[in-house]
Amino acid sequence: MKVVICLKQIPDPAITEFDLKNEKMKSELWILNPADFQALEEGLRLKNKYGAEVTVVSVAPERGDEILNKALRYGADRAIRAWKTPLIEADTWMISSILKQVIEEIGFDLVLCGNRSKSTSSEFMGVALSERLKVPVLTGVVGFEVHGEKEGLVHKKLERGKRETYSFQFPAVLTVDEGINEPRYVALFSRAYNEGTRKKVESKELGLDDIDLSPAIELFRISQPKPRTKVGTKISGLSVGSLMKVLRGETGSKKELFSGPATKGAQKIAAKLKEWYL
C-alpha cells in the first residue's frame, strides 16, 4: 500500500501578525500545520500495521525542508519537496496542480491531507487534489480503518457526537480533521530519529510548461475589524442605588458630548441647567 501525505508549512499562529498594509503575513517561525501532523500520524500507523510505504510531499521553497526532515524523523520513508522558482503568489488550485504531478509520479493508494491549515483554512486542497487525480474524496475524517486489501471505512462527525460511516475503495483522498489521533512522540536520538536523520529530502524543480500558471482567484481586499459596540447594561454587579436607577430607567439618559466653540458650549450648559431647575 502506498500512502502519500501532503504537508504544509505555516507561520506559527501564536506569534504571527497580519500586516494589513502590505497584505502579508509577518512570519518568523514556521511550523508544521497541526492537522497535517495528525494526517502524518495516521499514515505512520498504517505503516506500522500494514507495512504501507509512506511518502510526504510539500510544495514549498527551501525553508520547507524543515518540516519534511521532521516527517522523516517521525518515520516517513520518502520526502519530496516540489517547487517552481517564480511561484510566489500561488493559490490552492495551482499548488494542487503541482502536487498532482508529484503524486502521480510516485503512485498512490491513499492521499492524506490535513482538513484545514491554520494559516488560510480554505479547506480546499483535498477536494482540489481529488479533482485533479480523478479519485473520490472524503473530508473531515475523524476515524479511519482498513478492511481487506483495497477497502476502507471512514467515520465523519455529525452533530452531538453522532458519527456517520462511509466505506470506499482505494485509491482515494482523505482529509483528516484535528482530533483523529494523538501524534506520537519521537525522542531525540532514538532509533527512529537516527534513521530519519540519515534520509535526505528529494527536491524537485518543476518545468515552466508543466503546470498552468494562471491563478483562478485573486486577493481583492483585506479590511480592518469593526469596533465592537456594547449593548445593554450589566446589572449583576451593581449596588442597590444604581440598580434602582437602572430599574427606573434613569441610566438610559441620552448622553451628549459637545466639542465646539466655547460660547456655544456655555449656552448649551445654561440651557440644560435651566431645564433642570425650572
Added chain:
Amino acid sequence: MVIGVGNGVDKREFMAVIDELAELLEGVIGGSRVAVFRGLIPVERQIGSTGKFINADVYMPIGISGSNRHTSGIRNVKHVIPINIHKEAPIFKFAELGVVNDLYEVVPCLIDTIKKESDVSGDSR
C-alpha cells in the same frame, strides 16, 4: 449644585471666576485631591474616596479628568456636566452633557450667558 475643580485649573487667579459662577448658580465648590494640594480648596471640600461622597442634583467638574478615586465620590449625583479639554477623559462616561473645550474660555462664557438670561427672566439662577 456642586462645582468641582481639578488639575485643569492651574491658575490660582481663576478661582475668583469660579467663585462668581458658584454664586450665580447658588452652588458650592468642591474638588479633587490635586486641587487640595494646590491650595485651591480646603481639605474638607475634597470629593472622592479619600474625601466626601456627595448627593447633589447637579455636579459640574471643571478640569477634572475623572479618576476612579474621584468618581467614586459622585456616584449618587443625578446630572454631571463636565468641562474638559481632553475628549477621552473618563469623566465623560458619567456625563449627561459634556463640553470638550478649554475651561478658561468656557467658564467666562457660561457666566456671561447666565447673567444675560437672568436679566431677561429675572431669575437669579
